[in-house]
Amino acid sequence: MGKRLGIIGSMEFDWNNIDTVLLDMDGTLLDLHFDSHFWLEYMPRVWATRNGYPLEDARIKLMSMLDQHAGTLNWYCVDYWSEALGLDIMQLKEQVAEKIAYRPTAKTFLQRCKHECNDIRMVTNAHRKVLELKILKTNIDQYFDQLLCSHELGYPKENSEFWHQLNDNKAYDPQRTLFIDDSEAVLESAARHGIKHIYSIASPDSSMKRRAPSRFEMLDRLA
């Protein structure tokens, strides 16, 4: 078989070496701006107004509540936050859903993946309800063979158990797997599991600078 070369970041690679492509959604394929706007701006404002808190206090309180659940499924769980904050999180997300958008070149990259590989899985920590809303706005499901929410596998991607569950769900060879995500904790978790081709994202959110560097190669554009 001849080489099927692709370029990702500054590296040329051969699609013949890849059997499985695992892709994160938010911050990788879709602009993280929707999510950061929602959690850092919109939600604190609504929560402050409903409870009569000063906005800055609401923001600080909310951030400290979120911090307590970092890296766990609760952090990503709309049901948990609806209950904890007394707000209908999905209804609020729908109110700002016009901000849901692809990152530049993401669609071109997805088309290329679909052309080159028969096992493309979305692996997201997003709750299924949020995934459904994003599909409604972007039709992103058309590019994937499988859409996996970590809630349904029982562990977030940060947890090594996630990668075992993913393999139990459908076996994959970590040595022949390409994985792209914008979370350093998640990438570290994938690397510990032995996934060979790992990339990070240089600017997950189009409206702000990336907060921290990555030890993995950072992609500016996907295609």
Ligand SMILES: [Mg+2]
């Ligand atoms: Mg992400």
